[in-house]
Amino acid sequence: MAGAVxxxxxxxxxxxxxxxxxxxxxQPAVQSGVYVYTSGQLPMVEGKLPVTGKVGAExxxxxxxxxxxxxALNALAAVKSVAGDLDRIKRVVKxxxxxxxxxxxxxQPAVINGAxxxxxxxxxxKGVHARSAVGVAVLPLDAPVEVxxxxxxxxx
Numbered sequence: 001m002a003g004a005v006x007x008x009x010x011x012x013x014x015x016x017x018x019x020x021x022x023x024x025x026x027q028p029a030v031q032s033g034v035y036v037y038t039s040g041q042l043p044m045v046e047g048k049l050p051v052t053g054k055v056g057a058e059x060x061x062x063x064x065x066x067x068x069x070x071x072a073l074n075a076l077a078a079v080k081s082v083a084g085d086l087d088r089i090k091r092v093v094k095x096x097x098x099x100x101x102x103x104x105x106x107x108q109p110a111v112i113n114g115a116x117x118x119x120x121x122x123x124x125x126k127g128v129h130a131r132s133a134v135g136v137a138v139l140p141l142d143a144p145v146e147v148x149x150x151x152x153x154x155x156x
Contacts (some may be wrong), residue, residue: 005076005086008122019081020044020074023140029078034090034153036082040098040146041074042139043067052142056105059144068097068114071147075115076122083153092119092129094150100143101135108133115147 006016019028020041029038043049055064072095080086097112099105112133119127139146 003085003087005089005122009073009076012121014073016080016086017045017074017077019077020047029075029082031082031153034155035093036079036151036153038075038078038149040140040148041071041078042141042143042146043070044074045070049141049143051144053144054100054102054105055111055144056102056107061105061107061111064099064111064144065114067143067145068112068147069118071097071145072115072118072149075147075149076119079149079151083151086122088153089123089126090152090154091126092123092149092151095119095129095131096148097131097133098136098139098146099133100137100139100145105135108135111145112147114145115149119149 026039029036051059051063053059076086095115097115099108099111
């Protein structure tokens with residue numbers, strides 16, 4: 001049975017995907033006390049990357065923003081896998097976004113807005129968070145974007 005957060009995602013035309021299987025030796029998310037930390041989530045859709053390359057070269061900033069949104073959706077799936085229910089999220093604490101960037105691309109914050117805006121739309125005030133948006137030379141599988149999320153759960 002879907003809770004309020006998943007119902008909100010459905011209103012946005014989105015469905016929570018299955019958890020993306022790890023690409024190496026790690027877990028998609030771990031819980032420590034009331035916090036859940038996700039591993040970096042790539043914009044995988046049904047087991048594959050829809051786009052590869054550098055933002056500002058092969059990938060447009062608008063495409064990358066949509067990919068960051070997908071990363072955030074995958075992060076919510078990872079959170080649910082350990083929390084059991086997204087309605088347990090008390091707040092999103094921190095988002096870190098990595099953007100594989102062409103050497104002259106400086107729009108990383110606008111790209112990672114895709115993730116931030118999705119979290120805000122799905123969680124309301126609970127989705128407001130601290131954030132870093134970092135440009136990097138390359139990401140796993142030549143993904144344009146990777147996002148990790150830290151959330152605080154209610155104590156129940």
